[in-house]
Amino acid sequence: MIQFDTVHKRFPNGTTAVHDLTLEMPEGGVTVLVGSSGCGKTTTLRMINRMVDPTSGTIRVGGKDVLEQDAAELRRSIGYVIQQSGLFPHRTVLDNIATVPLLLGWGRKKARARAAELLETVGLAADAGKRYPHQLSGGQQQRVGVARALAADPPVLLMDEPFGAVDPVVRTQLQDELLRLQRELNKTIVFVTHDIDEAVRLGDRIAVFRTGGHLVQCASPAELLARPADDFVADFLGAERGLKLLSLTTLADVPQAPAPEGGAWTLRLDATGAPVAWRHKDAEAADIPVRPLRDTDSLLSALNESIAAPSGLVARVDAAGVLTGVSSRDDIHEHAGSAHEQGRGGSSAPEGARGTARATKADPHPEDGTGDTEADATPVKTGPAGTAERPA
Known part of the structure; x- marks a missing residue:
C-alpha cells in the first residue's frame, strides 16, 4: 500500500x-x-x-x-x-x-x-x-x-x-x-x-x-x-458519464431467448455453431455480419450492437463462441436504464460488475466459465422488421 x-x-x-x-x-x-x-x-x-x-x-x-x-x-x-x-x-x-x-x-x-x-x-x-x-x-x-x-x-x-x-x-x-x-x-x-x-x-x-x-x-x-x-x-x-457507467455494467443479467426462425432476419451459423451474419428472407439481400457478445461484455457494447443489428437483436455466445441465444433491443435498453438509475441511487450493482468487466478486458476468453452461462429466457417471436417482441 x-x-x-x-x-x-x-x-x-x-x-x-x-x-x-x-x-x-x-x-x-x-x-x-x-x-x-x-x-x-x-x-x-x-x-x-x-x-x-x-x-x-x-x-x-x-x-x-x-x-x-x-x-x-x-x-x-x-x-x-x-x-x-x-x-x-x-x-x-x-x-x-x-x-x-x-x-x-x-x-x-x-x-x-x-x-x-x-x-x-x-x-x-x-x-x-x-x-x-x-x-x-x-x-x-x-x-x-x-x-x-x-x-x-x-x-x-x-x-x-x-x-x-x-x-x-x-x-x-x-x-x-x-x-x-x-x-x-x-x-x-x-x-x-x-x-x-x-x-x-x-x-x-x-x-x-x-x-x-x-x-x-x-x-x-x-x-x-x-x-x-x-x-x-x-x-x-x-x-457522457452515463454511457461510461454502462461500460462498467455487464450483459450477464439481460435475458436471452432462442434465435428467431422464419422471420425477416435469421442468424447464419458456421459449422461450429458460432453466429456469422444476419440473413434476410429476401435471398437477394446481402448478409450483414454479426458481432456476438459474451455475458462479460458491457451493456454499452450491447446497446451499440442492438442499434447496428438490422434485427434489433444481439447474438449471445459462450466462451467458445457458440451461440447461446439472443437478447432484444428492448431488454437491453431496459437493463441499461435500470443500471443507470441504480448507479444514481447508490446501488452497488455497477461496482459489483467491475471485477467481471475488468477480467473481460484483460482476457477475452475467461477460463472461469462466466461466458457460457445460458439464461432461462422467455422465447421471443420475430416481428416483420425482425425486432424482438415479447409474447402477450
Whole structure:
C-alpha cells in the first residue's frame, strides 16, 4: 500500500503543486490520477520514488517512509514507465530491459535471461531483443518500457501517461496488455493520465485533482461516474458519464431467448455453431455480419450492437463462441436504464460488475466459465422488421 499523509509540495518559485494530500493507494490495485495540466498528478507520482521530495507530510510505501530510504535504492525497487518509453537508443532492447537487474548486481546472463522472458510477457517476439529502439514502432517501444520497469519484479509500478504518444488503436492494445499483465502479476500500480476514458477503463480507483494540487474525489470508477463530488468532477467526467457507467455494467443479467426462425432476419451459423451474419428472407439481400457478445461484455457494447443489428437483436455466445441465444433491443435498453438509475441511487450493482468487466478486458476468453452461462429466457417471436417482441 502507498499512503500519503497530509503531503504538501511547494516549489522554490512559490508554486504549490500538491496541497495537503491524504490518500491511500491499495496494494495490488490500479490507482489512476487524473486532472488537467498543472494539477499536481505527475508531482504526486514522482514523490513516491523521490524524484521529487515533499515539502511536508509523510509518504509510505509498504509501511516505510520514503524519506528515510536511500533515494537510488528506492527507485531501483519501483518500476517506472514514462511517455515515449525513455529507452537508451544505443542499447539493444534486451540490454534496455536488463538495465535495473544489472544495477542491482545480477549477473549478465541472469539479467538477459530475465529480459528475454519479459519480451514474451509483454507480447513481443524473441527476435525483438536484438533490435535497437529506433527499429521498433511506438507501441513496441512502450511495451519494452513496461518490460524494463518489470525486470526486477518490483511490487510497485509508476506509469506517467505511458500511452499518450501512440495512436488510438495502439493505445487500446496497450491498455489491454496492461490489464492482462495486472491480472497475472497483481502489482500496485499508480497511473497518471489526462484521459478520463482511459482512467475508467484501467482504474480500480480514480483520484481527481484540481489545479493547485487539491484532491477533489477518490472513488471507484462506478461510484465516481454515478456520484461525482461536485460540479468540477462532473464537468471533468463529461456529458457522457452515463454511457461510461454502462461500460462498467455487464450483459450477464439481460435475458436471452432462442434465435428467431422464419422471420425477416435469421442468424447464419458456421459449422461450429458460432453466429456469422444476419440473413434476410429476401435471398437477394446481402448478409450483414454479426458481432456476438459474451455475458462479460458491457451493456454499452450491447446497446451499440442492438442499434447496428438490422434485427434489433444481439447474438449471445459462450466462451467458445457458440451461440447461446439472443437478447432484444428492448431488454437491453431496459437493463441499461435500470443500471443507470441504480448507479444514481447508490446501488452497488455497477461496482459489483467491475471485477467481471475488468477480467473481460484483460482476457477475452475467461477460463472461469462466466461466458457460457445460458439464461432461462422467455422465447421471443420475430416481428416483420425482425425486432424482438415479447409474447402477450
